[in-house]
Amino acid sequence: MSGALADPTLQLVRQSDGAVVAANDILRPRGADVAIEYFTKLLPEVKTPAVQRAIRITLVDLYKTAGKQDLALEQLKQLMTADTSGEPSLPPPPPGPGGPGGPHK
8 A cells, every 4th residue: 555545544544434334224224313313422432533533523414304404504614624733634635727836828
């Protein structure tokens, strides 16, 4: 492996995201409310910001399914207003047409 795929932190995040998806897959047949309760109780125990985001995104989907749009919006607000200043930034996008380093008209 090379590059970003070899990064142990990235691998941990992907595994954690996978755990959120797997838990949701197990809980979904029991109904959205059961999954909402599980993830809502779990969220305060989660220390990793990326996993917290994955849970909040899952909760948004579950709240929408359950017809609880106001609660979905609250999770979206948490995602949009979270302080991520201490987290690594994504690399800038590659140069494209009209962007820095790209062809100009």
